[in-house]
Amino acid sequence: MAEHTRAAVLTAPRRLELVARPKPVAREGEALVRVAATAVCHTDLEIYIGRHPGVRLPRVMGHEATGVVEAVGPGAGRLRPGQRVLLNPIIACGSCDCCARGRGNLCRRAGLFGREMDGSLAEHVVLPERYLYPLPEHLSLTKATLIETLATVRHAQERARIAPEEFVVVLGQGAAGLLHTQLAKLSGARKVVAVSRSPAKLALARRMKADEVVDASRQDVVAAVREATDGRGADVVVDAAGAPALLAPALEMLAPGGKLLLYGISHRPVADFTTFPLYFKELTIYGSRALTPEDVGPAIALVAEGAVDLEGFITATYPLERAAAAFDDYERAPGSILRLVIGPGE
Numbered sequence: 001m002a003e004h005t006r007a008a009v010l011t012a013p014r015r016l017e018l019v020a021r022p023k024p025v026a027r028e029g030e031a032l033v034r035v036a037a038t039a040v041c042h043t044d045l046e047i048y049i050g051r052h053p054g055v056r057l058p059r060v061m062g063h064e065a066t067g068v069v070e071a072v073g074p075g076a077g078r079l080r081p082g083q084r085v086l087l088n089p090i091i092a093c094g095s096c097d098c099c100a101r102g103r104g105n106l107c108r109r110a111g112l113f114g115r116e117m118d119g120s121l122a123e124h125v126v127l128p129e130r131y132l133y134p135l136p137e138h139l140s141l142t143k144a145t146l147i148e149t150l151a152t153v154r155h156a157q158e159r160a161r162i163a164p165e166e167f168v169v170v171l172g173q174g175a176a177g178l179l180h181t182q183l184a185k186l187s188g189a190r191k192v193v194a195v196s197r198s199p200a201k202l203a204l205a206r207r208m209k210a211d212e213v214v215d216a217s218r219q220d221v222v223a224a225v226r227e228a229t230d231g232r233g234a235d236v237v238v239d240a241a242g243a244p245a246l247l248a249p250a251l252e253m254l255a256p257g258g259k260l261l262l263y264g265i266s267h268r269p270v271a272d273f274t275t276f277p278l279y280f281k282e283l284t285i286y287g288s289r290a291l292t293p294e295d296v297g298p299a300i301a302l303v304a305e306g307a308v309d310l311e312g313f314i315t316a317t318y319p320l321e322r323a324a325a326a327f328d329d330y331e332r333a334p335g336s337i338l339r340l341v342i343g344p345g346e
């Protein structure tokens with residue numbers, strides 16, 4: 001009789017069912033991974049409540065995941081059973097024009113593990129070996145789920161190329177915003193200003209070496225940025241909040257020649273937008289999508305070396321059986337949760 005494994009299947013919006021399935025088998029070039037932990041992000045929440053366009057149910061969610069290799073298929077020689085790994089969830093075709101240019105994150109047939117295909121809210125997953133990255137023994141597999149987000153943050157900052165001596169503003173201090181704050185500091189930015197409406201997140205931002213924090217619920221952010229930059233404006237604004245209403249003030253707080261990095265995303269239209277500041281201050285706007293394989297190794301190294309601090313990012317952990325409770329808690333208070341992690345852990 002085939003061995004079984006369990007997965008949390010989203011069968012309808014807000015309905016997660018724990019289902020027993022035959023345990024997958026690693027074929028040519030693949031590895032079977034026992035999932036240790038999956039962090040839940042805003043993308044998952046959108047899928048859970050049925051608001052993510054184009055996701056077909058039933059679906060097993062989960063893309064920010066770590067685990068331990070249980071078996072490898074024929075021809076898979078890079079990993080060994082027992083190896084701790086991080087999953088790269090950006091599944092690219094490898095043959096379209098974008099993949100050929102080394103930009104698999106823009107693959108014309110790309111899918112996200114846990115969105116276009118079944119993901120890691122399960123006891124086991126099978127993936128081609130190239131999507132699995134070895135993790136050092138000393139890293140917690142629960143905390144290491146954050147490395148996927150860190151890799152997307154690194155990818156975004158590589159595009160905007162923060163130079164030393166630049167003034168950087170990070171709008172939003174959720175998990176990604178806090179990582180943006182840390183990476184901007186590591187890139188040698190002259191000053192990093194962290195903006196949030198949450199005093200708790202601003203306290204974390206301070207611990208993560210933000211030079212100044214601005215409470216957007218009580219302060220005029222544009223004026224505060226002007227003051228923090230000696231009146232000249234920011235060189236780089238990172239939008240890690242993604243609210244359409246932030247676009248106009250983000251452009252306003254930029255210095256001439258400044259760069260706006262759009263990391264947070266929204267499907268909602270932007271009202272009252274004018275391109276005039278783009279012309280007048282000759283601004284550059286960067287979009288950034290997901291991560292490339294080249295971002296994963298450096299992101300692991302940043303955490304392994306202790307350069308990036310992941311303490312305090314995980315608000316709560318849940319066993320797979322309580323995955324629905326995790327999503328319900330997240331939906332109730334998305335603003336006060338950084339990351340919820342589902343899975344058995346180590």
Ligand SMILES: [Zn+2]
Binds near residue numbers: 040041043044063
């Ligand atoms: Zn995510």
Ligand SMILES: [Zn+2]
Binds near residue numbers: 093098100
């Ligand atoms: Zn492709």
